[in-house]
Amino acid sequence: MKTRAAVCYEPNTPLKVEEVELDEPKVNEVLIRITATGVCHTDLHFMKGEAPVGMPVVVGHEGAGIVEKVGPGVTTVQVGDHVVMMVSFSCGQCRFCAEGQPTMCTVGFSVMATATLPFCMEKRLHVGDQYMHHLFGLATFAEYAVVHERSCVKIREDAPLDVVCLLGCGLSTGMGASINVAGVKPGESIVIWGVGGVGLAAVMGARLAGAGKIIAVDKNPKKLALASKVGADCKVNASKGDPVSKVMELTGGGADYSIESAGKAETIQQAFSSIRSGGKCIVVGMAPIGSMVNIPSYEFLLGKTITGTIQGGIRHQLDIPRYVDMYMDGKIPLDKVISNRYHSLNEANEAFRALEAGEVIRSIIELR
Ligand SMILES: [Zn+2]
Ligand SMILES: [Zn+2]
Numbered sequence: 001m002k003t004r005a006a007v008c009y010e011p012n013t014p015l016k017v018e019e020v021e022l023d024e025p026k027v028n029e030v031l032i033r034i035t036a037t038g039v040c041h042t043d044l045h046f047m048k049g050e051a052p053v054g055m056p057v058v059v060g061h062e063g064a065g066i067v068e069k070v071g072p073g074v075t076t077v078q079v080g081d082h083v084v085m086m087v088s089f090s091c092g093q094c095r096f097c098a099e100g101q102p103t104m105c106t107v108g109f110s111v112m113a114t115a116t117l118p119f120c121m122e123k124r125l126h127v128g129d130q131y132m133h134h135l136f137g138l139a140t141f142a143e144y145a146v147v148h149e150r151s152c153v154k155i156r157e158d159a160p161l162d163v164v165c166l167l168g169c170g171l172s173t174g175m176g177a178s179i180n181v182a183g184v185k186p187g188e189s190i191v192i193w194g195v196g197g198v199g200l201a202a203v204m205g206a207r208l209a210g211a212g213k214i215i216a217v218d219k220n221p222k223k224l225a226l227a228s229k230v231g232a233d234c235k236v237n238a239s240k241g242d243p244v245s246k247v248m249e250l251t252g253g254g255a256d257y258s259i260e261s262a263g264k265a266e267t268i269q270q271a272f273s274s275i276r277s278g279g280k281c282i283v284v285g286m287a288p289i290g291s292m293v294n295i296p297s298y299e300f301l302l303g304k305t306i307t308g309t310i311q312g313g314i315r316h317q318l319d320i321p322r323y324v325d326m327y328m329d330g331k332i333p334l335d336k337v338i339s340n341r342y343h344s345l346n347e348a349n350e351a352f353r354a355l356e357a358g359e360v361i362r363s364i365i366e367l368r
């Protein structure tokens with residue numbers, strides 16, 4: 001079939017929105033009509049050549065839509081199901097999947113690295129005989145996508161797809177970082193470095209977990225104001241003075257946890273410095289590949305931990321429907337992170353420009 005898609009042919013060139021061919025879903029694959037896709041900073045790393053990916057590539061990885069067709073052997077979704085597509089793929093069988101860490105799946109890493117469909121490593125998108133990569137095995141900047149059935153999670157039909165699409169990456173990453181990876185307990189303190197979409201979701205997750213003091217750090221006053229609205233108790237403007245000292249003051253010697261969601265080596269260092277002895281720092285943001293982090297080695301003698309996570313360590317099939325339910329019950333204001341809406345793939349380049357310029361928190365491209 002024919003569909004329109006936003007294609008990156010070369011790093012640092014504008015996306016070309018054009019008509020492409022999409023082949024039929026094969027074994028265990030489904031055809032999804034995408035109704036909304038989030039615009040996530042991670043795509044920019046690939047589009048700017050800061051992270052390697054095969055070209056040409058159809059970008060986008062925060063999609064939601066409706067299943068239109070299923071290939072042979074599909075058992076987990078049916079035609080008409082509403083689904084959110086997952087940035088991390090889990091095979092369900094490797095050691096990580098078996099031990100309840102599906103975002104660490106070994107097959108998932110190969111999907112990420114090759115930008116092809118899982119297992120077969122094939123591509124279904126092409127113009128003539130030039131095939132295109134599917135970013136994260138998804139390629140959601142398109143009207144239709146063919147993905148593996150395990151790349152999507154079925155959700156309730158009354159949930160607005162143009163909000164919950166963000167659970168495909170950014171929002172589940174932030175929520176999961178606070179709840180699953182940090183494991184915040186009632187009364188504990190947490191500092192979140194960088195409150196874009198992911199960081200704001202980390203604030204919401206920490207609040208849900210009962211954190212005692214939630215501190216948001218950012219240079220952007222608009223983002224800090226929004227952090228207060230979704231549950232942050234204190235704001236630190238990182239462009240005024242030393243933010244680490246401010247966090248130390250506010251927490252009386254360091255937070256129990258810190259989450260880095262700015263995706264910069266410098267903020268990873270600050271996030272590690274801002275936890276107390278025995279505290280835990282969780283790196284969520286994607287810094288450019290090859291960038292290095294400097295950490296004073298003596299700080300490890302203080303029993304401090306630093307770790308990373310993919311998509312907040314969520315269990316896709318378990319956590320996504322729960323997050324959707326909590327949003328629908330008014331317990332997590334997921335829609336508050338959406339500051340812009342676009343109504344056509346033609347606006348893809350503008351959406352990324354505005355994101356990079358810091359003009360938006362999170363934007364959605366709606367496709368009908
Ligand atoms: Zn696996
Ligand atoms: Zn993302």
